[in-house]
Amino acid sequence: MSIHISDSRNMKFNEEPFEKFYEIAEELGNGQFAIVRRVVNRITRQEYAAKFIKKRRYATSRRGVLRINIEREITILKYIADSDNNNDNECLNEYEASIFIKQLLLALKFLHHLHIVHLDIKPENVMLVNKGDLKIKLIDFGLSRRILPGTIIKDMVGTPEFVAPEVVNYEPLTTATDMWALGVVTYILLSGGSPFLGENREETFINISAVNYNFNEKYFSKISPQAKDFIKNLFVKDIRKRATVNECLLHPWIRHVDNYNLKNTLLVNQRSAIPFDQIRSYKIRLKWQRAIEIIIVCNKMTANARLLLQSKNNNNQRTSRFDPIGETCLHISASNGYYDLLYYLYMKGASLTICDYQGDTPLYYSIRNGHINIVDFIISQNIDINYVNKNKETALHIATRYAQLEIVLLLLQRGANIELQDQDGETVLHISSWHGYTTILSAFCKYKPNPNIINKVCFLLSLIILMRIPV
Template identity: 40%
Template sequence: MRTSGMAVFKQQKVDDLYEIGEALGSGQFAVVKRCREKSTGLDFAAKFIKKRVSRGSRRGVRREAIEREVHLLQSLQHANIVTLHDVFESRTDVVLVLELVSGGELFDFLAQKDSLCEEEATQFLKQILEGVRYLHSKRIAHFDLKPENIILLDKNVPVPRIKIIDFGLAHKIEAGTEFKEIFGTAEFVAPEIVNYEQLGLEADMWSVGVITYILLSGASPFLGDTKQETLGNVSAMNYDFDPEFFGTTSELAKNFIRGLLEKDTRKRMTIEDALDHPWIKPSNPRQALVKRLSVVNLENFRRQYIRRRWQLSIRIVSLCNHLTRMMRKGPPKLSGRPERECDSDQEDDVMRFRPRSRKRSSTS
């Protein structure tokens, strides 16, 4: 548990206070390792983030982006949000010591189940929604909600607890500030991100809709063969409820998804709307019975989810090759368009551009 007096960036060596263990995972500019605090014997996860050494470099993460992630994490304390415990900085890295979340991805856990009804599915989804409600109550948008960032604290318990992780793209949405940026994972980004429009908390709700669609079918509503095709599908709202995948899905569940995959942000469900939706919170016994009797076709879920992961792995290889070619060419020439940023520590098809935020004029 962190304390209010915790230093933001400790300049001492992390291994003076922690025993560093085996690697748990890695991304483009980060590696996560198990660690144990010497003074307490408690286990944590140490995320080593490679800092960008110069403005012209494309390797590493900009320090201001790391600072934003740290400051946001330090303000968060919720059962469904990963907890920041400590922060260290060296000449080349920043190390975030985080709560150890070792239960694996929620969807990997579900793919191993023998059966799953919608009532059980909504128990997990409600935890995601509770985490998002906490973030949105603080005017924080995650901007990268996806299955890979929905992790179980411990899968070996009757009802595993959900933890939302990775706040590298998260931003606090300030009232009266225009915020436009093209970033995120193409498969889960909202149309307003694709179209470079004003962004807000609504973008997270779209991502929850995509997650729910995948949760009930294994299929991804907008995923194309290329990133461009995926973004085109998002912008065109090109999705449906294929009977092959949604033949046993309740109309309540489909209505929930439709309310989230709404292009007009003013009509899209808010987090409170989602939590009050009858699929999540039945208003009568009939709706509760529908949830119990409607089942997820896990055979389809496993087959489609494996296909999705395979497509992503192919895209990761393509992205790595693209980045290698970019680095060989050197820094790009500046232009009037947003500069492409590849400072994600994710191994996904992640889009990042230099943010453009400014105060609205009094006449706008």
Template identity: 35%
Template sequence: MSDTESSPYRHEPVEDWYIVGEEIGSGHFAVVKKVVCKRSGTEFAAKFIRKKRASTSRRGARREDIEREISILQELNHVNIIKLYDIFEDKQDVTLILELVSGGELFDFIAERDVLHESEATAFIAQVLEGLAHMHLKNIAHLDLKPENILLTNRAQAVIKLIDFGISRKIEDGKNEIQMLGTPEFVAPEVIAYEPLGLYTDMWAVGVITYILLSGCSPFLGDNKQETFANICAVDFSFDDEFFGNTSDLAKDFIRGLLVKHPGRRASVTDCLSHPWIKPINDRQKEERKEAKTNLERFKTFNARRKWKQSLKVVSLCNRLSRSIKNRNNMNGDEAQEEDEEESFVLRTLFHCIEDSNLGGIRHLLQSLTSFDINQANKHGETGLHLAAGYGHMDILKFLHEQGAKMDIKDKHGDNAVYWAARQGQVEAIKFLKDFCPLDIQDKVRDTSAFSILTKFVVAPE
């Protein structure tokens, strides 16, 4: 979609229409915040997707990827799929106004239960299948089905919502989609073999998710990615009594139909919805499903480990970078050069973490260093505080403040953090910074628009 008058994007500030609130999630190139419509008072989720500024840049999402995600969301309209309501665009971001899904992840919800019968588990899997059926009817494959992308509208109703269509694809006749997409633990054999992807690729993931839900064990997970991929390609799984002691034969048959290496022999979403585990055809099948239980004790352990791994991924980059610093320091005999390189390296790492809203990574990085000046600036006089203000990452701003950041520090253009926040319309950041960053009448001459925004929140100088 080009920036033309026919574009569905609103080329105006999101803040004109919505009150931007707290951050509720983040991804590689996106931050999700809760917003409230100024006209109706209705709550939504705003997904701020950072655009790639240059074709050679590794930061930000490519325009064609953003447009594909939007196109797919616009085509979908189902109770079990997150809904897109509006689209905004500015120089930095494309912002999607989405349905607010506040019930958390399905797996977290289940882990809080004391017991879960298979009849209850099938109700959740059936909702996932219903959402997929709507997608597959339109030849859209999700391609990244995993626990993190299966949420609940709220805890009271337990309505499933499929989210995150960033790598989803429209499957077209005569056009083979061959890419390494998805999360290793849940990808199908055809992904690893670089064979054409299709609607059937989603069905493998449903099989893996169901296996985990019933047993608390991941069918193919190895000690590393290579081992996991080898297990997937060999379709090396079993139903050990240790994990499936109380599992029905119907459930095992359902899973067997999905974890099939040959895509053409794999159960389709239509097959699954009519399978007796999902839709019993007689009283015996209903009773078998009702009496069977999920291995909830194992499941809780699995889910706790999964959440721990997510936290570990957050800091893994900084682990590697801090080790790299130490390795370089051991090899470099020039102490002055060593210190300069380390400072520059750490600063780049800090900036990268701030851009990705990676507070856990920042904490770990700083803990791994014997000393680091949190107010260190790059050649433009820009500090982590300036960057966090511009992105509106409130948790990072507060953390930097706690770590002793100079809140009124200026870059080489004479701008403090509140001006960085103002230029990007980061209202919450402005409110937080306004008491630390005084306005200067010279700023009115130099940056009229930012100064105008700030005077709504800060008392202007005489």
């Protein structure tokens, strides 16, 4: 098991055209902010995986790399062909599963020693180095954080099925958060099922918070008591009592992995084989789960959707008999981050500029809840980025008020006006100054705003800035 951690302060960027050095081949995967493609070095013919970060102009990133002038960022990674956490065998026995888990533990031991928490441990982020081999790599550190002792960091981060109770309850994240996720991966690897998965996200979170799971006899009848005990030690709500990485490495189910002579190791039922069709079914379910969620939401919104589509023929003048503030299903989709549903409704003719009774468009709803992918999509459809609601607030006012830094930077990049005043005469500079949002205010100042604008209470903006920002 090998992990390469690079110091971002020593990273060097090649600003020459990427295509000069690499041939770009097929897409390997994509996410909210990046696309991964297979590429081939034109000189050595060596294959790599290239991660194309979608165009942004952030002053800084979470990893500390300066990005002031970066239009497109491409990261070159090792390419692992046909990688997956299974092999050519028809099944995986419990001993082989313990080999996988021990490698993950060694990876986490290395990370946790550096106070790095991965925060996205799941089967999709564990890959075989070579097909038919049991050597694995832990990948995708996009959500990882360095959390020093005594530092309190709270965040709703990770994949719902794998998050720990402290994530659900918005409590401080620690290295123990990774250990819970490791327990989920172990459970899945041994059974093919997911321990806390509910009918929807809310039910899943309830199961996690209540530590509501069981060892289904259908799948665990041939699994050793030691393996079950290993999982039990990880599914502990109190992070102080949850097994640490060092404790797990000393557990009997893991300790025996050092000895490859099965006769002299922990007694493992040789028929405790894990059918790979179960693992594959799990992955297929993951792919379809999002589609099912969309269908459920669509069914719940059918009546409201009919009113929305009808309003299209009435110049969007509509009233809702269901919602006292006039929300449409587009507003609800944007608020909850249902990108696929919002896009579907848009393609069916729904207007992205439709307003609720306060004049708020779906863009405002997506900004309040921090759904930057939806924000990016909406403003790319040639809408008026400086539109004002009934309180004369722009999208930039909303993003600033809710401290959505990434969205603020995106809106600035797309030409948002920083000197427009709301009904109280306040610009986004007033808002960021009053709340002490130093980073956001610094971003505004790069656009050379007028610091002498006065709001309706005659409070000089420059005075606020002097009060809030040290010289």
